[in-house]
Amino acid sequence: MSNRNRVSYIKKHQKPERSHRNSIYKQYIESSRWTDKKNAYYRSDRPQACVICGDRNFDIHHITYERFGNELLTDLVALCRGHHDLLHKERQPAWDLEKWTYTFIGREICQQSVRC
Numbered sequence: 001m002s003n004r005n006r007v008s009y010i011k012k013h014q015k016p017e018r019s020h021r022n023s024i025y026k027q028y029i030e031s032s033r034w035t036d037k038k039n040a041y042y043r044s045d046r047p048q049a050c051v052i053c054g055d056r057n058f059d060i061h062h063i064t065y066e067r068f069g070n071e072l073l074t075d076l077v078a079l080c081r082g083h084h085d086l087l088h089k090e091r092q093p094a095w096d097l098e099k100w101t102y103t104f105i106g107r108e109i110c111q112q113s114v115r116c
């Protein structure tokens with residue numbers, strides 16, 4: 001298998017997960033392309049603080065890996081380290097990441113709100 005085929009094979013069959021130390025994931029996250037993407041995010045009108053607790057010191061979470069490596073800014077959302085870790089820790093591998101992200105954010109916001 002050529003290297004190129006190998007990369008697309010892995011991309012197709014193995015969704016990049018932070019916790020799996022997937023090398024493709026790691027390579028991209030350490031690349032200048034990802035740095036550029038993050039900078040585009042910081043300049044955008046996307047949330048510039050954890051969408052749950054408002055912490056301005058945040059990670060950028062992938063709502064979906066569908067366009068991994070070529071994300072739309074709407075595929076990304078700000079979460080503080082604590083909420084980001086918790087989201088990934090609680091997620092079961094079989095759960096759809098996009099659905100789980102919204103469920104998790106909704107649940108956490110609800111827990112913080114006096115109206116819920």
Ligand SMILES: [Zn+2]
Nearest residue numbers: 050053080083
């Ligand atoms: Zn937070």
Ligand SMILES: [Zn+2]
Nearest residue numbers: 060061062084
């Ligand atoms: Zn994440």
